[in-house]
Amino acid sequence: MKKLEIICMDDHERICASCALFGNHKNHNVRPEEDVMKDIAKVAESIIDIFEMVTNQEDSFITEDQIKGIEERIYEKKK
Numbered sequence: 835m836k837k838l839e840i841i842c843m844d845d846h847e848r849i850c851a852s853c854a855l856f857g858n859h860k861n862h863n864v865r866p867e868e869d870v871m872k873d874i875a876k877v878a879e880s881i882i883d884i885f886e887m888v889t890n891q892e893d894s895f896i897t898e899d900q901i902k903g904i905e906e907r908i909y910e911k912k913k
Contacts, residue, residue: 841870880908 836850
C-alpha cells in the first residue's frame with residue numbers, strides 16, 4: 835500500500851507521490867500533509883484566541899485595533 839502523505843489542495847484529498855506526479859492530480863496544487871496540518875493547527879490556535887477574547891469581553895466590544903492584531907497574527911502564522 836502506498837503512503838498517502840501528500841494533500842491535493844484542488845481536490846481536498848490525501849494522495850500518494852505517484853498520483854501527484856503522474857496520475858489524476860498531475861499539475862494540481864499539492865502540499866506535504868505535514869505542512870497542511872501545521873497550517874490547520876495555526877489557524878485553529880488563532881480561532882481559539884479569538885473565542886477567548888470574545889468570551890472574556892462579553893459585555894464590551896472588540897476594537898478595530900484588536901481585530902487588526904488578530905488578522906496580522908493569522909496571516910503571520912500562515913507564512
